[in-house]
Amino acid sequence: xxxxxxxxxxxxxxxxxxxxxxxxxxxxxxxxxxxxxxxxxxxxxxxxxxxxxxxxxxxxxxxxxxxxxxxxxxxxxxxxxxxxxxxxxxxxxxxxxxxxxxxxxxxxxxxxxxxxxxxxxxxxxxxxxxxxxxxxxxxxxxxxxxxxxxxxxxxxxxxxxxxxxxxxxxxxxxxxxxxxxxxxxxxxxxxxxxxxxxxxxxxxxxxxxxxxxxxxxxxxxxxxxxxxxxxxxxxxxxxxxxxxxxxxxxxxxxxxxxxxxxxxxxxxxxxxxxxxxxxxxxxxxxxxxxxxxxxxxxxxxxxxxxxxxxxxxxxxxxxxxxxxxxxxxxxxxxxxxxxxxxxxxxxxxxxxxxxxxxxxx
Amino acid sequence: xxxxxxxxxxxxxxxxxxxxxxxxxxxxxxxxxxxxxxxxxxxxxxxxxxxxxxxxxxxxxxxxxxxxxxxxxxxxxxxxxxxxxxxxxxxxxxxxxxxxxxxxxxxxxxxxxxxxxxxxxxxxxxxxxxxxxxxxxxxxxxxxxxxxxxxxxxxxxxxxxxxxxxxxxxxxxxxxxxxxxxxxxxxxxxxxxxxxxxxxxxxxxxxxxxxxxxxxxxxxxxxxxxxxxxxxxxxxxxxxxxxxxxxxxxxxxxxxxxxxxxxxxxxxxxxxxxxxxxxxxxxxxxxxxxxxxxxxxxxxxxxxxxxxxxxxxxxxx
Numbered sequence: 001x002x003x004x005x006x007x008x009x010x011x012x013x014x015x016x017x018x019x020x021x022x023x024x025x026x027x028x029x030x031x032x033x034x035x036x037x038x039x040x041x042x043x044x045x046x047x048x049x050x051x052x053x054x055x056x057x058x059x060x061x062x063x064x065x066x067x068x069x070x071x072x073x074x075x076x077x078x079x080x081x082x083x084x085x086x087x088x089x090x091x092x093x094x095x096x097x098x099x100x101x102x103x104x105x106x107x108x109x110x111x112x113x114x115x116x117x118x119x120x121x122x123x124x125x126x127x128x129x130x131x132x133x134x135x136x137x138x139x140x141x142x143x144x145x146x147x148x149x150x151x152x153x154x155x156x157x158x159x160x161x162x163x164x165x166x167x168x169x170x171x172x173x174x175x176x177x178x179x180x181x182x183x184x185x186x187x188x189x190x191x192x193x194x195x196x197x198x199x200x201x202x203x204x205x206x207x208x209x210x211x212x213x214x215x216x217x218x219x220x221x222x223x224x225x226x227x228x229x230x231x232x233x234x235x236x237x238x239x240x241x242x243x244x245x246x247x248x249x250x251x252x253x254x255x256x257x258x259x260x261x262x263x264x265x266x267x268x269x270x271x272x273x274x275x276x277x278x279x280x281x282x283x284x285x286x287x288x289x290x291x292x293x294x295x296x297x298x299x300x301x302x303x304x305x306x307x308x309x310x311x312x313x314x315x316x317x318x319x320x321x322x323x324x325x326x327x328x329x330x331x332x333x334x335x336x337x338x339x340x341x342x343x344x345x346x347x348x349x350x351x352x353x354x355x356x357x358x359x360x361x
Numbered sequence: 362x363x364x365x366x367x368x369x370x371x372x373x374x375x376x377x378x379x380x381x382x383x384x385x386x387x388x389x390x391x392x393x394x395x396x397x398x399x400x401x402x403x404x405x406x407x408x409x410x411x412x413x414x415x416x417x418x419x420x421x422x423x424x425x426x427x428x429x430x431x432x433x434x435x436x437x438x439x440x441x442x443x444x445x446x447x448x449x450x451x452x453x454x455x456x457x458x459x460x461x462x463x464x465x466x467x468x469x470x471x472x473x474x475x476x477x478x479x480x481x482x483x484x485x486x487x488x489x490x491x492x493x494x495x496x497x498x499x500x501x502x503x504x505x506x507x508x509x510x511x512x513x514x515x516x517x518x519x520x521x522x523x524x525x526x527x528x529x530x531x532x533x534x535x536x537x538x539x540x541x542x543x544x545x546x547x548x549x550x551x552x553x554x555x556x557x558x559x560x561x562x563x564x565x566x567x568x569x570x571x572x573x574x575x576x577x578x579x580x581x582x583x584x585x586x587x588x589x590x591x592x593x594x595x596x597x598x599x600x601x602x603x604x605x606x607x608x609x610x611x612x613x614x615x616x617x618x619x620x621x622x623x624x625x626x627x628x629x630x631x632x633x634x635x636x637x638x639x640x641x642x643x644x645x646x647x648x649x650x651x652x653x654x655x656x657x658x659x660x661x662x663x664x665x666x667x668x669x670x671x672x673x674x675x676x677x678x
Contacts, residue, residue, distance in 0.1 A: 029477055077457050079398075133658045138398065138457065139605060140657065142598045143650040154643040269594050276465065283458060316476040321469030325462050332458035333448045 010337050011284050011291070014330035015298065022323030026315060035313040040320070043308025044301035050308075052181070052188025058300030060085070060255040062197040064278020065285060065292040066204045067248030071123075072287055073208060074241035075221035076130070080141025082275025083148035084122045084246040088115035088253030089272065090152050093167060093264045094160060096174030096257070104173040111174050112196075112254050119250015120243045122148060127242025131235040137242070145271050153266050166265035176259040191259035198293065200248065205289040207244075217241050252278060277303075280328050299324070365634065367509045369623075371494070372630050374518035377622025379404070379580035381521035383600035384607065384614035385528050386438075386572025391609055392532060393565025394545035396456040396671045399445050399463030400573050401597025406441045407434030407577025409471035412588040413478065415488040426490040427582040431517075431575050438574015439567050441467055446566035450559050453673045464597075472590050484589035492517055492583040517579045525615035532611060541565055545667035548674040558674055576600065599625075602653045609666060617656075624649035 023033035044054045064081045071078035078084075092115035099107045122144060129135040160167045176191040208214040219227040220237040228234045252274050257264065281299050285291030306320035330337060383400050390397040397403075411430035419426045441463060448459040472483055479485055494513035501511040532538035543551040544561040552558050577593060585592045603621055607613030628645035631637040637645070 025473075029473075079457075079461075129654070129658055135654075135657050136605065139598070139602050140654055142595075143602065143653050146595055146650045147647045150643055150646040154641075268591075270591060276461070279461065280465070310481070316473050316481070318469045318473035318476065322466060322473060325466035325469060328458065328465065329444070329448065329454075329462045332462060333452035333454035335453040 006338055006341055007286050007288075009341055010334045011286060011295070011331060013337050014284070014327050014334075017330050018323045018325075018327030021326040022319050025322055026319060031315045031319075032313065036309055036315040036319065039309045039312035039315070040302070040305035042305070042312065044305030047186070048184065049186040049188045050304060052185025052190035053304045054297065054300045055194055056188060056190045056260060056300070057303045058296040059191070059193045059197050059259065060252040060274045061277050061281045061296040061299055062201060062293055063252035063255060064249050064274050065281035065296055066200060066289060067119075067245045067252065068279050068282035069285075069287040069289070069292060070204060070208070070217070070248060071241050071245035072282065073214075073221050074217040074237060075224065076127075076137050076238070076241060076245070078123060078126075078141055078242065078245045078249070079138055079279070080123060080126060080144050080246075080275075081249040081252070081278045082271035082273075083141070083145035084119035084249035085253035085256070085272050085274050085278075086145075086148045086152050086267070087118040087122045088250030089257040090155060090253070090264050091115050091118040091250075092174075092254040092257040093170055093262070094155075096170030096262075097160070097168055100171045100173070102173060107174045108176075108258070111170075111258060112251070115254035115257065116247040116250045119253060120247035123242045123246020123249065124239060127239040127246075130242070131238040145275070149267050149269060149271060152264070153268070156264050156266055160264075167263045169262045170258060174258055175262055176255070177262075189260055191255075193255040193259040196251075197255070197296075200251065201289040201293050204248070208289075213240070249275070249278065280324060283328055283331050363505055363508050367512065368630055368633065369626065370509050371514050372626035373619065373623040374515040375583060375622075376625040376629075377619045378515050378518035378521050378583065379576040379596055380600045380603050380618035380621055381518065381525060381576070381615050382579060383573045383576030383597060384603040384618045385521075385525055385611050386569035386576065387601055387604035388528070388532070388607075388609055388611050388614050389541065389565045389572070390569035391565075391604065391670055392545045392667055393541045393562045394548065394667055394669045394672065394674070395445070395449050395562055395566050396460065397445065397566065397569050398457050398460030398601065399442070399467075399597075400460075400569065400600050401593060401595070402460075402463035402465070402467030403438045403441055403570050403573035404577030404580065404593045404597045404600075405467040405471050406437040407574030408581035408585070408592050409475070409577075409588045410434055410437035410574070411578035412485050412488060412581045413474075415490060415582060416486055419488065419490040422490075424490060427488075427492050427578075430582055431578045434574040434578025434581075435571045436574070438572070438577065439570035442566050442570025442573070445570075446563050449566070449673070450562045453675070456671050468590050468593075471588065475588060485587045487587045488582065491586055492579070515583065517583060521579075521618075522615055525611045528611035537564075542667070544674075545669055548669055552676065558676065562674070573597070573600070599649065599653070602657070605666075606653070606656050606660070621649055621653070624652055 026033040026036050045051055067081055068078055092111040095111040095114045126137045126140040129140055130137045156167055157163055176193045178192045181190050216232045216237050220234055224234050277299055281292055281295040285295035302320045306317040309315040309317050383404055387397055387400055411434040414433040415426050415430045422429055445459050445463050448454040449456050495516040497511040501507045540556050540561050544558050548558045581592055599621055603617035604614045606617035631645050
């Protein structure tokens with residue numbers, strides 16, 4: 001009970017503190033925080049269209065968030081979500097435009113699986129290097145991000161097209177858009193990927209909580225040597241964790257490819273934002289798949305609403321990113337928040353004359 | 362041939378300079394036991410603040426402006442590094458999460474301030490007073506060698522090389538250096554010896570902010586010449602890799618930074634080198650990153666980092 005309470009309170013309080021921090025920055029620079037946040041809320045939830053856009057923005061984040069969580073559970077920091085997502089994005093669109101006449105039930109699964117496999121293999125490189133050479137997965141995945149960016153730009157420019165800045169759009173047969181969803185939200189770009197994302201959140205939850213594979217991954221993350229001693233193959237688990245993580249990140253890219261943009265364009269050296277946002281979402285969601293769904297929706301809302309802030313209230317949209325960073329800061333440094341929660345609980349205990357020996361540390 | 366070599370050396374030094382300073386900064390942080398993924402964000406703040414200073418004060422300080430810009434960048438880098446220091450040292454945050462926060466916050470803050478200062482635009486004007494190319498007096502007159510190494514070259518790179526040796530001496534031979542290292546290797550023992558573990562870790566992270574800020578300022582004032590969100594574009598991570606490649610030693614990090622600078626300059630000057638011009642540019646673009654990975658796999662031993670790196674130290678009462 002108590003730890004559940006804490007698990008919920010840390011992210012909730014972090015969000016509150018982060019938003020207050022954003023308000024202070026707005027005040028300092030002479031913007032009206034009430035107007036700013038009013039624009040943010042209207043822009044994210046004000047009408048069916050904006051709600052649709054918020055869900056659309058949340059969809060890939062659920063995947064990249066789950067991807068980060070799986071790797072983190074096994075003790076790895078997968079900072080390469082962006083590069084893995086880019087591969088998923090590229091390959092899914094490539095498959096989509098290569099098969100313009102095939103029926104949907106062939107193209108869609110093929111493009112989705114293709115994107116997932118591409119992301120998995122890219123992350124797998126870091127997993128193999130970690131398993132066999134003990135190479136820092138942080139540095140390797142960051143480097144692989146840049147390699148992915150340049151290769152993807154090269155493929156878009158010289159392989160798929162003849163020196164164009166973007167590929168053609170995928171056909172209706174490879175699109176995740178659903179007419180009834182679009183109609184329901186007054187023509188937003190929401191797409192069917194959200195259902196896939198929710199299904200995968202449940203699958204990952206089951207995998208981590210209810211299966212031997214999940215137990216082994218957690219054991220490796222908790223103590224690699226003990227897991228080895230208990231007869232688990234640490235090397236295999238390291239690689240497996242990175243493959244799963246990269247596959248999920250790749251699916252995040254597929255959401256961009258087949259759902260939102262339906263083509264691939266030049267990145268010009270900038271990694272897809274869903275990578276680092278996925279990391280943030282996973283941390284905010286306490287690495288719990290259900291938590292990640294809610295955190296993704298929050299981030300989706302911040303992103304969609306953030307774009308309205310400059311238009312409606314004249315507030316630069318970067319304020320949202322500053323608040324986001326503050327939120328992650330307090331999630332990461334949860335020691336302050338848990339410290340105050342603990343102190344309150346302790347004072348309650350001492351009221352009822354229970355003596356706690358030891359205390360913290 | 363001499364002209365070609367001069368071009369390669371000069372552009373290598375231009376691209377190395379920001380990495381040299383930032384990688385040295387990383388060494389101080391990690392030697393004190395704090396992993397610093399936030400070097401990227403620290404460089405962003407250094408680049409932003411130095412460009413703003415440069416734009417507003419170029420007329421008062423003339424050709425000294427970029428050099429004072431380095432100091433401004435150092436202060437800004439140190440300020441943003443205090444976030445990382447307080448989070449990791451006192452608030453027991455995970456080092457990588459905290460570094461990531463710096464990387465999220467710094468570009469957002471810098472672009473926000475750019476919009477506040479430059480009428481909503483996301484990038485600044487171009488500076489007029491940049492580092493430019495430097496000719497060493499006397500040395501540049503030496504035949505061949507002078508042409509290759511000392512004419513139209515990057516002065517910040519030479520300053521960085523000198524500072525690398527000074528920092529090596531500080532870390533290896535001074536009381537302060539010994540204390541930083543002991544805190545990164547075995548904080549409990551250092552504490553027993555009466556060393557203030559927290560203060561040393563703060564010093565390490567703040568020094569990484571100072572040098573990383575200078576690195577960002579060098580880059581902005583010699584390569585990009587303005588500030589936008591893509592000014593730093595991964596150089597902080599490259600510096601981190603240089604630090605690891607250089608085995609957490611200032612001189613090693615400097616040499617690794619020069620190597621990465623060379624790899625980066627290839628994609629710029631490659632078209633003028635007879636053998637390389639026929640290679641598809643994409644290979645030159647990805648070369649530095651692939652080389653980094655190969656280097657990490659093959660040359661860096663398993664346990665060469667500081668023993669207590671990345672661990673939170675909690676003082677027992």
